[in-house]
Amino acid sequence: MKAVFGHTHQPKVERLGQTLFFNPGSAGPKRFSLLRGIGLLTIRKEKVLSKLIRLSDKVNHRNRSGGIKLPKKKEK
Structure with missing residues (x-):
């Protein structure tokens, strides 16, 4: 079982038995002492891989990519 939450x-990445709890955090403006970041889940038939990626605090919060290069959309 997998549980993704974020409120x-x-x-957080935690496994309890066969259950994976995954919270990617927040890519928005820094709040309190929480680090900015995103989460990446890779889902395969045999397993689920989880990764938390920290974003720089120096990035403009309106540009939420945090310097990560996203694939460009193909034009029709």
């Missing part, structure tokens, strides 16, 4: 904005 707390606190990044």
